[in-house]
Amino acid sequence: MAHFYLNELIESAAVGDRVSIDGPEARHAVTVSRLAVGETVSIGNGRGLVATGPIVTAEHTELAIEVAEIRDVPRGAPAIVLAQALAKGDRDELAVQVSTELGVDAVIPWTAARSISRWEGSKIAKGHDRWSAITREASKQSIRAWLPDVLDLVSTNQLAKLAAHTHLLVLEPTAEQALTAVELDDRDVVLVVGPEGGIAPHELDALVAAGASLVRLGDGVLRTSTAGPAAIAVLSAKLTRW
Structure with a gap:
C-alpha cells in the first residue's frame, strides 16, 4: 500500500524541494509504519497538491522527502x-x-x-x-x-x-x-x-x-x-x- 500523509501548512512545492511532516504523524510513520530513508512516500496539503519522493530524513520528530514528482489535482466540480x-x-x-x-x-x-x-x-x-x-x-x-x-x-x-x-x-x-x-x-x-x-x-x-x-x-x-x-x-x- 502507498504511504500518504498530510501537511496542511504546505503552500507550494517543486521538484527538488524538501517537504516534511512532523509531530505525531512523523512519529507514527517511523515507529509504527517503520518507514526508512530511501522509501518513497507522498505528502499532500489537502488542497490538491501532492508531492512524492524518497525519504531523506526519518526521525521521530520529522519525516522529510526530496520531491521527485508533483501532482496538482483539481477539485471535483460540481461538488x-x-x-x-x-x-x-x-x-x-x-x-x-x-x-x-x-x-x-x-x-x-x-x-x-x-x-x-x-x-x-x-x-x-x-x-x-x-x-x-x-x-x-x-x-x-x-x-x-x-x-x-x-x-x-x-x-x-x-x-x-x-x-x-x-x-x-x-x-x-x-x-x-x-x-x-x-x-x-x-x-x-x-x-x-x-x-x-x-x-x-x-x-x-x-x-x-x-x-x-x-x-x-x-x-x-x-x-x-x-x-x-x-x-x-x-x-x-x-x-x-x-
Missing part, C-alpha cells in the same frame, strides 16, 4: 456534499468516514427532528472536531488530494435554504423518482440523509417546498450509515468521476 443527520452510536461517523473514502467534497452535520444524538453547547465544537478528524484520516487512507470540508451544524430550515442554489436531493425510500433518473447540471449536489427513524413528514414538506427533490435508492431501506455512501457512488458514476 458532492453530504448533509448527514446526527445519529446514535457511531452511525453518522461511519457515514462520514466511508463518504470521504468515496470522494465526497463536503459534509454538513444536520440536527433532524428525529435525531437521537444532539450537538448542543460544548458538544458542537467537539462534534465538529471529531468529524474533521475522521475526514482527515479517511482522506489519508484513500489517498485523496482534497480534504472534504466539514461545514457548520445546520437546522432543517437552514438546510432547506440550500435548495436555492444547489440540487438538494433528499434520500427517501417512498420517493417515486430514482436517484439514477435525476438530471444534473453544473450546480453542486447536496445529498440529505435522515437519522435512524427517517425524516419527519413536516421536514420533508419543508424541504420540498424550498425546492428539494425526493429520490430513492432501489426498493429497500438502507441504514443512515449506508445511504449516503451508496448515493455518492451513484452520483460519482453519473458525473463521470468514476
Whole structure:
C-alpha cells in the first residue's frame, strides 16, 4: 500500500524541494509504519497538491522527502456534499468516514427532528472536531488530494435554504423518482440523509417546498450509515468521476 500523509501548512512545492511532516504523524510513520530513508512516500496539503519522493530524513520528530514528482489535482466540480443527520452510536461517523473514502467534497452535520444524538453547547465544537478528524484520516487512507470540508451544524430550515442554489436531493425510500433518473447540471449536489427513524413528514414538506427533490435508492431501506455512501457512488458514476 502507498504511504500518504498530510501537511496542511504546505503552500507550494517543486521538484527538488524538501517537504516534511512532523509531530505525531512523523512519529507514527517511523515507529509504527517503520518507514526508512530511501522509501518513497507522498505528502499532500489537502488542497490538491501532492508531492512524492524518497525519504531523506526519518526521525521521530520529522519525516522529510526530496520531491521527485508533483501532482496538482483539481477539485471535483460540481461538488458532492453530504448533509448527514446526527445519529446514535457511531452511525453518522461511519457515514462520514466511508463518504470521504468515496470522494465526497463536503459534509454538513444536520440536527433532524428525529435525531437521537444532539450537538448542543460544548458538544458542537467537539462534534465538529471529531468529524474533521475522521475526514482527515479517511482522506489519508484513500489517498485523496482534497480534504472534504466539514461545514457548520445546520437546522432543517437552514438546510432547506440550500435548495436555492444547489440540487438538494433528499434520500427517501417512498420517493417515486430514482436517484439514477435525476438530471444534473453544473450546480453542486447536496445529498440529505435522515437519522435512524427517517425524516419527519413536516421536514420533508419543508424541504420540498424550498425546492428539494425526493429520490430513492432501489426498493429497500438502507441504514443512515449506508445511504449516503451508496448515493455518492451513484452520483460519482453519473458525473463521470468514476
